Amino acid sequence: MQRFFLFLFAVKSLTLHAQQKTDSTFSKDMDEVVVTATKSPRLLGNVAIPVSVINAKTLYQSGSLRLNEILSEQTGIVVTDNFGKGIQVQGLSSDYTLILLNGEPLIGRTGGVLDLSRLSVRGVKKIEIIKGPSSSLYGSEAMGGVVNIITYDAANYKSDLNVRYGRFNTMDGSFDYARKFKHIQVNASFNVNSSEGYSLKPNANQKTVEPFWRSFQNANLSGQFNKHMKYGIGLRYNNTYIKNSINVQNGGVNVLSQGFEKSNEFNINPYVEYELNKSFKNVTRAYFTGFQAVQELAVKDIASGYNDRFQQSYIKFENQSNIQLSNYSEITFGIGVIKESVSSNRYDSLSTRRFNQILYTYAQWEKKLTPTLVLVGGARYDYNSAYASVLSPKIAFKYKLSHNIDFNLSYGRGFKAPDFRQLYLNFTNLAAGAYSVFGTEVAKVEMKRLIAGGLLDQATAMYDKLNVLKPETSGGLNLGMNVNFKKDLSLHINLFRNDLSNMIVTDIIGYKKNAGQIFSYFNLKRGLTEGLEAGFSKKMNGVFTVNGGYQFLYSADKDVLDAITRGQVYQRDLHTGIASVMHLKDYGGLPYRSMYTANVKLLYSSKNGVFATLRNIYRGKWGSVDMDGNGLINRSDEFAKGYLQTNASVGYKKDKWELMAGMDNIFNYKDPANLPGNPGRLSYINLQLHF
Amino acid sequence: MRNSTATSILFLSVILFAACSKNETPVILNTLTSNTVNSLPADTIIGLVNGQPVGAGKFTFFSLANNKIIANSDSNSVNWDIAFRGTTIITNGGNSGPGAGGGFVYTGTFDALTAVPADSTIKVDNVPTSYAITTGSNKGWYVYDFVNNLITPIPGRVLVIKTASGKYAKVEILNYYKGGITPAATATDAIKTSFQRYYTFRYSYQGNGTKVF
Known part of the structure; x- marks a missing residue:
């Protein structure tokens, strides 16, 4: 009897994998091992939720440099361009999509958008994309989907040199180095990427895309203490510099202003993996990441100019255990703690740090109910210090009708925690309409300050409705079918529906005497997205x-x-x-x-x-x-x-x-x-x- | 007058209360005048002060009863019913003028408003504290999009106006830009500034003193 669950303690130990291959008519893609769907290695063909994979070959042949470029070519993903390149998944905006690097979340969003052009695809082995809510494993932001960027580790990487030249003086150069020692493997990548930008409007003194320079360094080290215990560490440093020469409205007059934007981020993730035997495995991970952004503009007539600083840090410790109860039943159990902090002169002074601490635990049970029906059930509980706690369950079924037809059905809950901006922003735009935006935690204080200063014209009825923000939540239903007619033709179709509630929107809480509007945030909106995704792949003549x-x-x-x-x-x-x-x-x-x-x-x-x-x-x-x-x-x-x-x-x-x-x-x-x-x-x- | 009276239709409708007996049938003459006014300038931009576009600061006075602009010199009279200056609209009553006028912003369509609702309150101007026609973005008749720097009349808003002589009219503002066409969101600020403050609106004026349109 063929084992349905394959517990691959190392992605490359494919003895069982091969066994699966021999009596499966799934195309080669279905034999791909994916890790994001269940937080454990699984065959793509056995996963009960919509997953797609972009492999290194596709990345290379598509000529993609940055993550947004390759994602824009994927079915059901739309790249948007507002506060940087973000993605829509199943119609949910980029605020609701979690971006992972080797399973760990990336931070540093602007206006809710994590700018994907920040991320080079050099050194990326593959990208896994999960559609539908996955908060049951990943917590906040995993509502529309999860994109997991998986980089090469030393074990399966070679040294190379890559150079590229393109229009607008776009240059990209990489050097990748890998070396295996007896018990230790190391690899490192260096990348620089620059462009002189371009202008879409003739004779404009402001470029549409400003000249930029980016670089990143990435290093991985992994090794083995003994036959039960492995360890590793990933290090990454990312740097962006954008020259600014932009028009700023000052008192209704356009002033060409010079300045720059720069950001940098680092990621450090060490882990220790302990595998007692085939029935028990434990992974302990730590993750440290920081993001820093600075924008400075010298604006004529404003002595101080424009100066914006944002710093965010994120520390996480997590332990995950996988226990195989039988050939047909496996439990995954995790527990973790996250400490986040932010400081910005958009919120307050840079010296004031805002914190949130999250304690969480998750569990997942995979059970083969019958030879053809598999159940995956799980839930995660996030206890937040800064806002309400959330329980995110998920249940999924996979039913194999025959060798070449299977069905997936899943329902999951997703959430997105209110971000620091929605809680603490204190921003007044003097250029456009003198409007102000206040986070909910500071809105009342700021309004009182305006009243005391005689600057408030009137408060609206919404002002009285200001309340502690709740996380935005969603429920996502997916029903899919995969058909593999022969080895060379496969079809898939997936119906989806996402119901969003407590969506956070801005609303007017008052008007200033100078007619400027004052906004704050409310859990007001309810949304829905539903639709159909279909795809095919056909191979011809080899x-x-x-x-x-x-x-x-x-x-x-x-x-x-x-x-x-x-x-x-x-x-x-x-x-x-x-x-x-x-x-x-x-x-x-x-x-x-x-x-x-x-x-x-x-x-x-x-x-x-x-x-x-x-x-x-x-x-x-x-x-x-x-x-x-x-x-x-x-x-x-x-x-x-x-x-x-x-x-x-x-x-x-x-x-x-x-x-x-x-x-x-x-x-x-x-x-x-x-x-x-x-x-x-x-x-x-x-x-x-x-x- | 170049900018107004594109269409002027006089409805003389006769409402007959159907008789079911030999009693004499009462006949009410219902005098409803409907007009569209195109590109009525309302304190258009004449220059920049401290970088901000400004007009001369004067209202354009208009008589709904007679469908014409009333000279500024005649503003302290009951000859006008409604006046425009930028996005601010005043009525001839309260502290804005010597008339019996006032009004309010009704939510619904122009055509569906067949009578001033019985439970509605006619407000009067108490400038600058309050206006019969509420001022401000998203509060009265218009919304200001500060991203694209455009002013758009909110659809489904009808100004119910009590005229200087106490008659009723309903007004729908169709556009705020010259020629009755809102510039594209991508148009330059110079175009958006020089074309703004031109009202295109349609109205129906009930001359018989009833609240029926």
Whole structure:
């Protein structure tokens, strides 16, 4: 009898893996080992929730430099460009997507967005993407999905040198080094990346993307104390410098101001792994990370200029045990503590640090109920010092109908803790309308200060509703089917629905005498996203692969749906200016969501070292701005146009050398207003040397 | 007057109370005037002071009863019903003028507002503490998008106006920019500034003193 669960204590010990392979008709991808879905190594074909994997070969052949580039080519993922490059997963914005580096969360978000262009994909072995809520294992932010960037460790890496040159003087250089000693393995990567930026508006003195320099250093060390005990440590340091020459509105006058933005972050994660026998394994991990961002601008007429500083640190200790009760039953149990702190002159003085401490525990039980039905159930409890505690359960089933057809069904809860900005922000924008935004923990004090200073015109009814923020929560349902017709054709389809509640939005709590609006944060909004994702992959002649994907997405603010149903929402005609009652069919859903996205990729890879790719990515129209005053997306002029981007690359490998040339956005599509991060056609050439 | 009276339709409708007996049928003449006013300037931008765009600071006075602009020199009279200065709208009553005017902002569509609701309160100006037509973004008739620097009349807002002579009118503001077209969100601030403060609105004026439109 074939064992359904494969407990691979090291990813490379594939004895059982091979056994699975022999009597499985799953395509090769289904035999990939993934770790993110259950926090333990599992065969992709055995995971009961939607998971996809981007491997190193795809990363290289797509010519991707930064994480956002490769993610933008994945089905069901849309890269957005607001406070940096973020991603939407199942229609949930990047605030609700957890980004992991080797299983540990990355910090340093601006406006809720973790800028993915900060992250180089050099030295990345693979990227695993989980869709749907995974807070039952990962806690906060794992609502829409989890992206786990897994870097090479020394054991499976080689030394190489990689250089690249592209349009806008974009340069990228990497050196990777790996060495194995008797009991210790080490590897290290160095990367520099720079560009002179570009301007989408002719004759503008402000560039659309400013010149930047980035670098990172990464080192891993792993070894073995004895046959039961392994250890390792990962170190990473990331650095970004952006030159700023931007227009600042000062008292209604545009002033060209010079300055810079820089950020750096470090990640340190040591671990010790203890494996008693096949039934018991224990991993103890520590994780230290810090993020620092500085922006300085010399603004004419303002002596102090503009100066923004943000520092965040995150320390975590976690212990996870895996206990195999029988061939058909395994328990995973974890316990951990997190201490986070932030200081910023956006909040208060830099010397005031704000803290949050989280104690958490999680458990997961995987049980093979019948030879064809597997159950995975689990839950995590997060006890927070700064806000309400959360319980996040998840249950998933996998049913194998036959050798080549299986079904997945899962339901999970996700949450996102209120971030420090929502709690402590104290920001006044003198340039645009003199508005202020106060975090909920400081809003009352700041309002009293305005009253005392005679600066407040009036408080709104929302001011009285200011309350302690609760975490935003979601429930996600996924129902999927995988079909593998033959070895060379696979199809998948997944239906999803996410219900979000307690979503945090800003609302006006008052008006200043100078007409400036005052905002704070409230747990007000309820949202939903639902849709269908489908994909296929077909191999031909052993050298060609065609794969593609499609997502249909419906998104809505539930309170807006209710108000429309009650006939209380209005819209204005673009031509006549006449207002009318809005109907459900007119509602364009949540902003920045495309109802239709799709991609088709053609890949050629010969045995003699030649490859070519042609990747077409389509993003349908999306709501971009309200123009008729109702705050909603409904009218034709409120949508950004859909577009097709075609990227291509060719490469040749001989002995130790690999040469590649590529062109992104071949048809030179541009939309400066809605896609400022898209510079148009971009060609590059890349040379790699292995040694 | 170039900017107004694009359409002027006079409705003379006769409401017949159907008789079910030999009694004499009462006949009410219902005099409703409907007009659209295009690009009425309302203290348009004349320059920058400390970098901020400013107008001359004067209201544009308008008679709904007679569908015409009233000269500034005639502002201390009952000849005007409503006046515009930037986003501020005053009515001829309270401390704004010698008339019996006032009003309020009604939520709903212009066409669906067939009568001033019986339970509504006509407010009067008590400038600068309060206005019959509430001022401020998202509080009265408009919303200011500070990201794109655009002012948009909120759809589903109708200004119910009591005129200087105590008659009723309903007003729907259609646009705040010259030519009745809101500049694109991506337009320059110079365009957004020079084209703003031009009201395009439609209204119905009930001349017979009833609250029915």
